[in-house]
Amino acid sequence: MNAIYDVVIIGGGVSGMMAAISLAEKGRKVAVISKGDPVCCFSTGCIDVLADGDDPLKGIGSLPDNHPYHLVGEEAVAHSLELFRGIMSDGGMPYVGEVHANRKVLASLGRCKITCLVPETMAFSAFDPDEYLHVVSFYKMKDFYPQYITSRYANAGYSVFDAQVTTTAGIAEKFENRPFLETFISWLQGLDIPEGRIAIPAVLGRSLAGDVYHEISAGCGRKIFEIPTLPPSMPGLRLFDILKKALLQKGVNLYWGRGIYSVEKLGNQIEAVTLAGAGRATRVEGKAFILASGSFVSGGLHASMDAVTETVFDLPTYLPGGRETWFNDDFFAAGHEIEKAGVRVDSSFRPVDTKIENLYVCGSILAFSEVMKYRCGHGMAIATGVAAAEACGGPV
Ligand SMILES: Cc1cc2nc3c(=O)[nH]c(=O)nc-3n(C[C@H](O)[C@H](O)[C@H](O)COP(=O)(O)OP(=O)(O)OC[C@H]3O[C@@H](n4cnc5c(N)ncnc54)[C@H](O)[C@@H]3O)c2cc1C
Numbered sequence: 001m002n003a004i005y006d007v008v009i010i011g012g013g014v015s016g017m018m019a020a021i022s023l024a025e026k027g028r029k030v031a032v033i034s035k036g037d038p039v040c041c042f043s044t045g046c047i048d049v050l051a052d053g054d055d056p057l058k059g060i061g062s063l064p065d066n067h068p069y070h071l072v073g074e075e076a077v078a079h080s081l082e083l084f085r086g087i088m089s090d091g092g093m094p095y096v097g098e099v100h101a102n103r104k105v106l107a108s109l110g111r112c113k114i115t116c117l118v119p120e121t122m123a124f125s126a127f128d129p130d131e132y133l134h135v136v137s138f139y140k141m142k143d144f145y146p147q148y149i150t151s152r153y154a155n156a157g158y159s160v161f162d163a164q165v166t167t168t169a170g171i172a173e174k175f176e177n178r179p180f181l182e183t184f185i186s187w188l189q190g191l192d193i194p195e196g197r198i199a200i201p202a203v204l205g206r207s208l209a210g211d212v213y214h215e216i217s218a219g220c221g222r223k224i225f226e227i228p229t230l231p232p233s234m235p236g237l238r239l240f241d242i243l244k245k246a247l248l249q250k251g252v253n254l255y256w257g258r259g260i261y262s263v264e265k266l267g268n269q270i271e272a273v274t275l276a277g278a279g280r281a282t283r284v285e286g287k288a289f290i291l292a293s294g295s296f297v298s299g300g301l302h303a304s305m306d307a308v309t310e311t312v313f314d315l316p317t318y319l320p321g322g323r324e325t326w327f328n329d330d331f332f333a334a335g336h337e338i339e340k341a342g343v344r345v346d347s348s349f350r351p352v353d354t355k356i357e358n359l360y361v362c363g364s365i366l367a368f369s370e371v372m373k374y375r376c377g378h379g380m381a382i383a384t385g386v387a388a389a390e391a392c393g394g395p396v
Pocket of ligand 1: 010011012013014015016033034035036037038039040042043044045046047048049258259260292293294295297298299300311312362363364365371376377378379381
């Protein structure tokens with residue numbers, strides 16, 4: 001006989017995983033179904049909360065009234081970020097930063113990105129432009145060009161190490177090998193680098209990154225920091241690994257690599273979902289459901305020529321006018337109208353304009369979240385994930 005879960009979460013992104021962890025911590029029986037790996041794997045791993053202004057939490061007050069952050073509230077956003085920090089710290093990759101302060105991290109093209117919480121491997125990323133910056137790169141490393149960075153700073157230089165592999169993942173794997181790490185540290189010690197900071201692309205291991213980072217820092221006696229790279233991004237993958245591991249440790253059941261084939265309803269309740277996949281169908285029954293299936297990138301929303309649909313429950317979606325209004329002429333401008341598309345919810349994170357009573361929604365699928373415009377990606381996912389979990393609670 002199939003298990004009946006208190007809460008079934010659809011989507012294993014930051015929002016779904018944070019919802020699952022907070023429910024499991026309260027003793028709820030939880031399942032997470034995810035058809036694929038989430039967007040955080042492509043991300044810098046930094047937690048953008050709200051990029052405008054110095055204090056991201058205060059900035060929430062000036063967002064449009066319909067922004068999902070208002071449903072959570074400043075205090076609860078701060079609480080959810082602390083919960084996140086606890087999980088990452090337990091997982092061996094503490095995050096640094098202050099929830100009331102934005103900070104800068106150096107990005108791979110030499111500009112700085114505004115964010116809020118960062119993995120400790122980027123703690124020293126905010127540097128004074130007058131201070132000497134030394135960038136370490138790797139021979140023929142793909143998509144990382146130290147000259148892009150050093151050309152922007154008057155007081156900067158670079159060196160290149162031959163790791164014998166050229167991909168981000170390949171170099172990261174090598175750093176978890178002791179002889180390689182020791183050879184790299186000796187090489188670094190032998191360089192005549194002026195007083196200042198040392199920046200290294202984010203390839204310092206995957207599961208052992210914290211240890212690798214500390215050993216290199218101690219070995220060269222300098223402030224070193226990682227520069228997030230283009231995807232695949234090691235800090236994003238580390239974030240994903242730690243959240244997923246925390247789910248398993250807390251007894252959450254994972255159905256990974258499985259999409260939803262069908263939905264069973266009884267009256268105003270969703271009773272179960274059946275998972276797509278080869279062989280025998282799996283039926284997952286729940287008392288409550290949380291939809292955390294992401295936006296267009298992850299397939300939670302689908303855009304045709306003139307409509308946007310929600311792909312699991314066919315929920316009504318908000319659409320900002322006809323297709324001619326969806327995009328700006330300037331493609332790279334932040335704030336294309338289509339970013340407002342998504343599922344509208346009430347103050348309990350229940351979808352509006354539907355009779356379903358036991359469904360809650362969180363993360364980037366929420367209407368009006370405008371993640372790119374406000375640069376609030378993971379922050380909004382964490383805050384609404386925890387808030388939707390609170391709202392649904394699920395019977396014990
Ligand atoms: C390239 C890129 C880089 C980014 N970088 C940053 C950054 O550095 N910092 C930051 O704060 N934010 C960043 N963001 C934004 C941030 O990553 C997202 O807003 C946030 O992580 C979204 O989380 P989510 O849980 O809502 O959804 P997602 O991460 O999209 O997860 C949704 C999950 O649901 C699953 N799913 C979808 N449909 C189904 C289905 N039918 N059945 C089962 N599962 C399903 C998907 O496979 C996926 O795993 C970035 C976004 C992108 C695209």
